[in-house]
Amino acid sequence: MSEGGLMKLATVALTVGLASGAGGFVQAPPARPAQEVDTLVSPEVHADRRVTFRLRAPKAAEVTLRGDWMPGQAREKLVKDEQGVWSVTVGPLQPDTYSYSLSLDGVAILDPRNPRVKLGVRSSTTSVLEVPGAPPLPHEVRDVPHGAVQVNWYKSSTLGAVRRFYVYTPPGYEKKKSARYPVLYLLHGAGDTEGEWTWFGCANLILDNLLAEGKAKPMLVVMPLGHAAPAGDMRPAVRGQNTKLFEDDLLKDVMPAVASKYRLAAGPKNRAIAGLSMGGAQALSVGLGHLDLFGAIGVFSAGSGDDFETRYQALLAAPEASNRKLSLFWIGCGDQDFLLQGAKRLDESLTKHNIKHVFRLTEGAHTWLVWRRYLAEFVPLLFQSGKR
Amino acid sequence: MSEGGLMKLATVALTVGLASGAGGFVQAPPARPAQEVDTLVSPEVHADRRVTFRLRAPKAAEVTLRGDWMPGQAREKLVKDEQGVWSVTVGPLQPDTYSYSLSLDGVAILDPRNPRVKLGVRSSTTSVLEVPGAPPLPHEVRDVPHGAVQVNWYKSSTLGAVRRFYVYTPPGYEKKKSARYPVLYLLHGAGDTEGEWTWFGCANLILDNLLAEGKAKPMLVVMPLGHAAPAGDMRPAVRGQNTKLFEDDLLKDVMPAVASKYRLAAGPKNRAIAGLSMGGAQALSVGLGHLDLFGAIGVFSAGSGDDFETRYQALLAAPEASNRKLSLFWIGCGDQDFLLQGAKRLDESLTKHNIKHVFRLTEGAHTWLVWRRYLAEFVPLLFQSGKR
Numbered sequence: 023m024s025e026g027g028l029m030k031l032a033t034v035a036l037t038v039g040l041a042s043g044a045g046g047f048v049q050a051p052p053a054r055p056a057q058e059v060d061t062l063v064s065p066e067v068h069a070d071r072r073v074t075f076r077l078r079a080p081k082a083a084e085v086t087l088r089g090d091w092m093p094g095q096a097r098e099k100l101v102k103d104e105q106g107v108w109s110v111t112v113g114p115l116q117p118d119t120y121s122y123s124l125s126l127d128g129v130a131i132l133d134p135r136n137p138r139v140k141l142g143v144r145s146s147t148t149s150v151l152e153v154p155g156a157p158p159l160p161h162e163v164r165d166v167p168h169g170a171v172q173v174n175w176y177k178s179s180t181l182g183a184v185r186r187f188y189v190y191t192p193p194g195y196e197k198k199k200s201a202r203y204p205v206l207y208l209l210h211g212a213g214d215t216e217g218e219w220t221w222f223g224c225a226n227l228i229l230d231n232l233l234a235e236g237k238a239k240p241m242l243v244v245m246p247l248g249h250a251a252p253a254g255d256m257r258p259a260v261r262g263q264n265t266k267l268f269e270d271d272l273l274k275d276v277m278p279a280v281a282s283k284y285r286l287a288a289g290p291k292n293r294a295i296a297g298l299s300m301g302g303a304q305a306l307s308v309g310l311g312h313l314d315l316f317g318a319i320g321v322f323s324a325g326s327g328d329d330f331e332t333r334y335q336a337l338l339a340a341p342e343a344s345n346r347k348l349s350l351f352w353i354g355c356g357d358q359d360f361l362l363q364g365a366k367r368l369d370e371s372l373t374k375h376n377i378k379h380v381f382r383l384t385e386g387a388h389t390w391l392v393w394r395r396y397l398a399e400f401v402p403l404l405f406q407s408g409k410r
Numbered sequence: 411m412s413e414g415g416l417m418k419l420a421t422v423a424l425t426v427g428l429a430s431g432a433g434g435f436v437q438a439p440p441a442r443p444a445q446e447v448d449t450l451v452s453p454e455v456h457a458d459r460r461v462t463f464r465l466r467a468p469k470a471a472e473v474t475l476r477g478d479w480m481p482g483q484a485r486e487k488l489v490k491d492e493q494g495v496w497s498v499t500v501g502p503l504q505p506d507t508y509s510y511s512l513s514l515d516g517v518a519i520l521d522p523r524n525p526r527v528k529l530g531v532r533s534s535t536t537s538v539l540e541v542p543g544a545p546p547l548p549h550e551v552r553d554v555p556h557g558a559v560q561v562n563w564y565k566s567s568t569l570g571a572v573r574r575f576y577v578y579t580p581p582g583y584e585k586k587k588s589a590r591y592p593v594l595y596l597l598h599g600a601g602d603t604e605g606e607w608t609w610f611g612c613a614n615l616i617l618d619n620l621l622a623e624g625k626a627k628p629m630l631v632v633m634p635l636g637h638a639a640p641a642g643d644m645r646p647a648v649r650g651q652n653t654k655l656f657e658d659d660l661l662k663d664v665m666p667a668v669a670s671k672y673r674l675a676a677g678p679k680n681r682a683i684a685g686l687s688m689g690g691a692q693a694l695s696v697g698l699g700h701l702d703l704f705g706a707i708g709v710f711s712a713g714s715g716d717d718f719e720t721r722y723q724a725l726l727a728a729p730e731a732s733n734r735k736l737s738l739f740w741i742g743c744g745d746q747d748f749l750l751q752g753a754k755r756l757d758e759s760l761t762k763h764n765i766k767h768v769f770r771l772t773e774g775a776h777t778w779l780v781w782r783r784y785l786a787e788f789v790p791l792l793f794q795s796g797k798r
Contacts, residue, residue: 060518060533081471081515127469130448131519134535139527145448147522149534163572168563175556175614184551196671226563283584 062107064135065122065151071114073151075124075133080106082127089122089151090389091115093358097125117155118391119224121148140222143215143249150222158231160398161224166234167193171226173217176279180271181250186216187276189284190226190243192233202287204405205242205280207272207316208397209297209304216247222390228398239405242284246276248301264300269308273315289317291349294404296320298393299361306368310334318350318404322396323388325355325364330371338375350403351379354396356386450495452523453510453539459502461539463512463521468494470515477510477539478777479503481746485513505543506779507612509536528610531603531637538610546619548786549612554622555581559614561605564667568658569638574604575664577672578614578631580621590673592680592793593630595660595704596785597689604635610778616786627793630672634664636689652688657696661703677705679737682792684708686781687749694756698722706738706792710784711776713743713752718759726763738791739767742784744774 064076075087077100085100085108092098100108121140124131130147132139138150158164169192178185192203208225210218219225225243232238250267251260280286295316297305302324309319337344351372355365362383369381382399386392452464465473465488473488473496480486488496509528512519518535520527526538546552557580566573583591596613598606607613613631620626638655639648668674683704685693690712697707725732739760743753750771757769770787774780 077517079515079517082517083469126514126517126519127467129465129467129470129514129522131514131522132534134517134519135533137530137532137534139529139534141527142525144525145523146520146525146527146537163563165565165572168565168572170560170562172558172560173608174558175551175618177553177556184553184556220561230563 060135062135064133065149067151067153068111071117071153071155072111073113073115073153074109074111075100075122076107076109076135077124077126077133078105078107079126082108084125084127086125087112087122088125089120090387090391091118091120093387100124113153115153117153117159119159119161119222119394120151120153121222121390122151123147123149141215141217142213144213159394160231161228161394162231163227164231164234166230168230169193169195169226169233171220174279174283176275178271178275180267180275185247185271187247187280188216188220188245189280190220190229190245191284192229192240192242194240195242195285200285201240202285203240203242204287204292204294205244205284206401206404207244207246207277207293207295207305209246209248209295209301211248211297211299211301215249216245219243219245223394223397225397228394229401232398232401237402241401241405242280242286244276244280246272248297248304265304265307268304269311272308273312290315290347291317292405294318294320294350296322296352296397296400297324298322298396299324299388310337313337313344313347317348319348319352320350320396320400321353321365321368322393322400323355323359323361323365325353325361325366326368326371327364330368331375338371338377341376341378345376345378348378349406351377352382352400352403353379354382354384354392354399356384356388356392358385358387359392360388448523450523452521453537455539455541456499459505459541459543460499461501461503461541462497462499463488463510464495464497464523465512465514465521466493466495467514470496472513472515474513475500475510476513477508478775478779479506479508481775488512501541503541505541505547507547507549507610507782508539508541509610509778510539511535511537529603529605530601532601547782548619549616549782550619551615552619552622554618556618557581557583557614557621559608562667562671564663566659566663568655568663573635573659575635575668576604576608576633577668578608578617578633579672580617580628580630582628583630583673588673589628590675591628591630592675592682593632593668593672594789594792595632595634595665595681595683595693597634597636597683597685597692599636599685599687599689603637604633607631607633611782611785613785616782617789620786620789625790629789629793630668630674632664632668634660636685636692653692653695656692657699660696661700678703678735679705680793682706682708682738684710684740684785684788685712686710686784687712687776698725701725701732701735705736707736707740708738708784708788709741709753709756710781710788711743711747711749711753713741713749713754714756714759715752718756719763726759726765729764729766733764733766736766737794739765740770740788740791741767742770742772742780742787744772744776744780746773746775747780748776 066074086097088097098110100110102108133149136149140148172189174187251264295305295309302321306321309316372379454462474485476485486498488498490496521537524537528536560577639652681704683693683697690709694709697704760767
């Protein structure tokens with residue numbers, strides 16, 4: 023749209039879309055006062071995959087940028103031009119879907135010129151940056167058959183509140199009226215909500231692409247809300263209730279609602295649970311606590327605490343029974359993840375007790391950049407016939 | 411959480427949700443560096459329906475607030491305290507779901523402490539404020555059976571792009587496997603996208619509530635993306651293409667996809683089209699252009715241009731045929747709407763030519779505060795047996 027230059031403020035009568043030439047107002051614009059429309063472009067992804075960020079803030083003294091492609095706590099400084107527009111160009115970046123925030127004189131904000139927002143549970147300070155490229159990413163929109171994502175409102179008897187869960191149905195679900203499908207329960211992290219695996223994690227597109235390539239079994243993916251205790255309250259006592267309350271909501275409210283509405287294949291071999299960060303801890307706790315229900319577990323960027331071997335003593339003491347029940351126990355963590363020690367501790371405990379599992383130590387930190395890839399790697403291993 | 415006072419910055423190790431006490435890290439917190447978590451609350455809705463907005467910005471010189479409950483272009487000024495937190499208390503406000511923006515030294519931003527965002531098509535500068543109250547609003551979440559909203563990805567052959575449309579299915583849709591449903595195509599405005607009738611317009615909750623009260627026929631509501639020409643390009647020539655391209659996408663791509671996937675009742679008497687603002691102009695143009703397809707039209711906060719009587723000469727010259735085809739032609743506009751003259755012009759043209767229609771002149775401006783109410787008023791009139 024622009025050649026890297028700045029777009030000037032254009033005064034445009036807000037007849038947009040109404041000036042349709044088809045029963046519209048081309049000849050007789052409505053009387054709304056003309057309004058300043060900022061046409062500044064941010065972020066702008068250049069052909070060479072460098073990216074320019076811009077913020078119009080003539081009165082600001084300092085503007086900085088923090089993106090999830092940056093190591094550690096690094097920030098980039100933006101520079102102001104004579105029109106009061108701050109900008110910085112970074113990269114080239116590897117093709118991917120990133121998140122970033124701006125700091126405007128110390129106030130953390132998202133990029134107001136960018137309509138793509140990463141929703142949060144406690145705040146809204148994060149924008150989304152998409153850098154397209156070849157080869158296509160596992161989560162890229164491709165010209166393949168698409169499944170759909172259904173947002174379900176339900177009354178949680180456990181929590182006394184109306185909440186939502188998302189359900190991915192694969193392409194053809196409506197046509198194959200008698201087919202029954204295995205189901206993956208996929209859990210988000212502490213900063214996110216039930217929509218994030220769809221809107222930022224692109225779980226549905228990852229499944230679409232794997233299915234189109236014949237790399238996965240058609241399955242449902244249920245994405246519930248992992249916050250059961252108040253999400254903003256971070257006292258350990260409250261956080262400590264969360265896993266138990268979430269488990270009750272999942273088992274007593276979400277799972278029955280899913281079973282009553284969708285065509286599910288029966289039995290634990292057709293049921294998996296996985297999650298990232300807080301959701302990884304939940305998948306571990308709910309999954310290991312209910313091997314009668316779940317035949318596969320995925321733990322992304324989480325691990326075990328000191329009490330793991332005590333808590334799961336019975337399970338660890340009978341590896342043959344545990345291994346028979348769990349067809350897949352998959353743990354992934356990035357080498358820069360602040361939870362890496364917990365993931366390693368989990369791997370070591372399982373190894374020590376001969377519990378079969380996969381431990382994938384990858385590059386990366388505690389970000390969505392690894393979680394989309396973990397899902398793309400985990401899903402093809404699920405619901406393979408002949409196992410369990 | 412707070413008594414209207416300010417919460418101080420709390421330094422909290424980000425073990426939230428991982429400190430689960432269940433395989434978590436209560437005794438052994440991970441090594442992530444402690445991080446400042448801002449627990450400032452904004453907006454805070456008080457029991458008396460006054461609302462306090464807060465922004466921590468010690469270095470700012472001016473912070474103002476603009477909400478859609480305010481008349482004209484009015485703004486409220488926030489005042490800074492000794493901790494650098496700006497605040498203002500407004501209201502009491504009538505119970506409703508509002509949108510608002512902040513201005514930080516002239517930079518339009520949403521409220522970073524508020525996780526509820528009104529998504530936009532070109533920017534992200536608007537937060538959502540919910541003021542609950544009695545009697546319940548038509549769009550409030552109630553303890554009634556809930557339908558679901560399915561997000562569908564589809565390849566538009568018209569536009570060569572993968573796009574999305576949302577579909578509301580009423581409670582019981584999955585159980586009543588042989589039932590067929592009438593369908594309302596519901597269009598958004600120029601600043602919005604396909605998700606807005608769900609996420610901010612609460613169309614699904616409005617339908618749930620009307621159905622629970624027996625005030626509406628069970629129906630599907632299809633919410634497509636109304637931007638077919640590039641949404642950011644506001645030149646009249648480009649905007650002029652939009653209605654035609656949207657019509658092609660709707661008729662050739664969206665409607666066939668809907669018909670192939672969902673159980674639709676046949677015929678124009680089971681098909682309606684309505685929209686707000688840009689979507690109202692589209693509903694008018696597509697609906698009147700295809701009376702063989704649509705038996706009901708709703709135009710919310712839009713109207714006709716000077717060319718209306720020329721363009722629809724044939725239709726206006728044969729009122730009996732038009733009236734036989736259209737079981738409902740509903741026009742609503744607020745008395746403070748900048749498009750009121752266009753709506754009045756449409757009403758006058760239709761009246762002059764004896765085209766049956768409803769013209770509802772209400773209180774209100776060009777905001778979602780009227781559009782939710784229009785939907786709640788329009789939907790009960792749709793698909794009544796015996797008509798057409």
